[in-house]
Amino acid sequence: MSAQSTEQTEKPTHTQDETTTSTWERRAIIDLANIRENVKRVAELVAPAEVMAVVKADGYGHGAVAVGRAAVQAGATWLGCAHVTEALKLREAGLDSQLMAWLHTEGTPFEAAIAANLDLAVSGWELEHVARAAQAAAQPARVHLKIDTGLGRNGCTPDQWEQLLGRAASFQDEGLMRVVGVFSHLAVADEPERPETDEQLEAFNQAVALAEDAGFDLEVRHIANTPAILTRPDAHYDMVRLGLGLYGLSPFAGEEPARYGLRPAMTLVSRIANVKKVPAGQGVGYGLRYHTDRETYLGLVPMGYADGIPRSASNAPVSINGKTYLVRGTIAMDQFVVDLGPDIDVAEILGSEVILFGEGGPSATDWADAAGTINYEIVTRISPRVPRRLVEGTWGESGE
Ligand SMILES: *Cc1c(COP(=O)(O)O)cnc(C)c1O
Numbered sequence: 001m002s003a004q005s006t007e008q009t010e011k012p013t014h015t016q017d018e019t020t021t022s023t024w025e026r027r028a029i030i031d032l033a034n035i036r037e038n039v040k041r042v043a044e045l046v047a048p049a050e051v052m053a054v055v056k057a058d059g060y061g062h063g064a065v066a067v068g069r070a071a072v073q074a075g076a077t078w079l080g081c082a083h084v085t086e087a088l089k090l091r092e093a094g095l096d097s098q099l100m101a102w103l104h105t106e107g108t109p110f111e112a113a114i115a116a117n118l119d120l121a122v123s124g125w126e127l128e129h130v131a132r133a134a135q136a137a138a139q140p141a142r143v144h145l146k147i148d149t150g151l152g153r154n155g156c157t158p159d160q161w162e163q164l165l166g167r168a169a170s171f172q173d174e175g176l177m178r179v180v181g182v183f184s185h186l187a188v189a190d191e192p193e194r195p196e197t198d199e200q201l202e203a204f205n206q207a208v209a210l211a212e213d214a215g216f217d218l219e220v221r222h223i224a225n226t227p228a229i230l231t232r233p234d235a236h237y238d239m240v241r242l243g244l245g246l247y248g249l250s251p252f253a254g255e256e257p258a259r260y261g262l263r264p265a266m267t268l269v270s271r272i273a274n275v276k277k278v279p280a281g282q283g284v285g286y287g288l289r290y291h292t293d294r295e296t297y298l299g300l301v302p303m304g305y306a307d308g309i310p311r312s313a314s315n316a317p318v319s320i321n322g323k324t325y326l327v328r329g330t331i332a333m334d335q336f337v338v339d340l341g342p343d344i345d346v347a348e349i350l351g352s353e354v355i356l357f358g359e360g361g362p363s364a365t366d367w368a369d370a371a372g373t374i375n376y377e378i379v380t381r382i383s384p385r386v387p388r389r390l391v392e393g394t395w396g397e398s399g400e
Helices: 006-010 031-046 056-062 064-073 084-093 110-115 126-137 158-173 196-213 226-231 364-371 375-380
Strands: 026-031 048-055 080-081 097-099 119-122 139-148 177-183 220-224 239-242 268-272 275-278 298-301 318-322 323-328 336-341 352-357 386-390
Touching: 006 084, 031 048, 031 064, 031 226, 031 239, 031 386, 048 064, 048 110, 048 220, 056 064, 056 336, 056 375, 064 080, 064 084, 064 196, 080 084, 084 110, 110 119, 110 126, 110 139, 119 126, 119 177, 126 139, 126 158, 139 158, 158 196, 177 196, 196 220, 220 226, 226 239, 318 336, 352 364, 364 375
Parallel strands: 026 386, 048 080, 048 239, 080 097, 097 119, 119 139, 139 177, 177 220, 220 239
Antiparallel strands: 026 268, 268 352, 275 298, 298 336, 318 323, 318 352, 323 336
C-alpha cells in the first residue's frame, strides 16, 4: 500500500481505487454511527422483542459486513439475508451472531449452511433437502417454517400448513432438525390504513397456534418489517426484521425518517467535472430532451446509470455548495448535467462537491420520487463502481 492510502484504515468495502482524498470522483459515504443509532431506536421501540438486522443485497447497498457488525454492536441479536450464499459470506467475515436465510433453490448449499450454524427458512419443498443436508452434516438444522399469510410469494399456503407441520415433526423426531421459528412477511404494512395487515396477522396467529399445538417449542415468531415495526406494535412478536429502517430511511410516502428518530446512513457524493457557459436553446444530453431557456452555465457530474443512479431520474435534485439544482436532460452511463443558472462563480464551482442524496443534501426518497420508484431501490442499486467509504459520525467532520 502506498503512503497515500491513508483511508485504508476505514476499509472501503468495494473497489479501493479513487479513494484518496484529493482524487475521488464518486463515493457512497456510509455512516456506521447512524446505523448503530437506528438499531438502538428500534431496539427500544420493540423491546422485549429482538431485532434482526436485514443485510441482504450487500446491506441494501451499504456493505453487508460493515453494517452487520455495527448492527450487532448496537444490540441486534440476529442478522438476516435472502440467500444462504450471502449469509455464508458474513460467517467468513467473522460475524457469529444468529443468522438466517430465507430464499432458496435446489442449488442452495444447505449442508454448508447447517455446518455454518445458519437458521434456514422452509416454505415447503426445502424440508426434505434440509433434512438430507442435516444428515450429511451430522448436525440438526435450525428451521423457521414460513406461512404465506397473504403476500402470495414464498411461504406455505394455509391449506398445506398442517401437512408441513407434520412432516417437520417427523424430521424433528428423527433428530434431523429443530423447528425454532414460525414467520411470515407483510404485503401492505407501508400503507397502514389498508385492512390486509390485520388479516395477515390473524392468519399468522392461527398458523402459530397450529405449530404450537403440533408440539413445537418456538423460540421466535416473527412477521414485522420496517413499516410494521414503526406502526404495528401488535406485529412485533418475539423478533422484528429491520431492513429499510436500519439504513435510516422511511418506508412511508410523505413521512421523513426523522419522525421515527431514524437517520439516513448513506450519502452519495460526487464533484463537478466541468462547467461551461451555453446560450439559450442549448440542447442537453442524449435525445436533447432539455433545452436551456436562457444563457446559463451547465455543470457536469461524473455519475450515471453505471453507478446505479436511475436513468429515469431526470429532474432529481442535487445539492452543490448548499444550493439545490436539478438534473437536466437524460442521465447517461457515466454522467449527467445540472443547470447552474447564469449567476455562478465558475472557478468556485468547478470541483465542488455534489451531494446527490444523504446528509446535507436531498434524500434518497427525492431521487425515488424523480425516478418513479422507492427509496429501497435507490440505495440498493448503487453499483460496485462507487467506492464505499465507512465513517463514524458526520462525514464532513471525519477528517476529509
Ligand atoms: C427484505 C425483507 C425484510 C426487510 O424489510 P424492510 O421493509 O426493508 O424492513 C424483512 N423480511 C423479509 C422476509 C425480507 O425479505
